[in-house]
Amino acid sequence: MVIDHRLIDFFKKHKLYNKEMFKYFEEHSTMIDPNYEDERMLTGCAYSIDRYTGILKDIHITLPYIIDESTLLDSVHELTHAIFSYYKIGKRFEKDITIETLPLLYERLYIMDNPSQKLEAYGKHLDSLIDETDPEYYFAINARETLLKSYNYNPTQMIKIVSQMGKKYYFNEWKNKHKRR
């Protein structure tokens, strides 16, 4: 893994950097050439989950070499997935409605920390791709506004708030299903 110092500085600033964890990422990652669209599509964070126990065994990240603002922001997104999943290795892991919330939050924080027209434009472009047909992204884009209001550089607190929002979402879903007609 080739990791840009701007990303390291960003994650340090937001208290998400841990040397051991990034060493793990180095050993569990692939770099791709973002100049080729079919390679670029491979960008992502993959979870290896034991099919019998549901326990997360490993994470593998595929990141683009940094060539511009879009590759920076895509890397913030995937690394955020990896960072928050890293602590779940060895534990039961389920993808739920909140899975895209923190990556979208930290994407936005990266733009706020490094204001530039190109970054803002790419951020807007990403947001414009989201609609109700992507439940996880749709949930995330709404939750992000709430999280930004109470953002205080405390990842543990962010996790707590996000998980509460997720529970509320599932409770409302359940309530709607069981509504008396």
Ligand SMILES: [Zn+2]
């Ligand atoms: Zn994502």
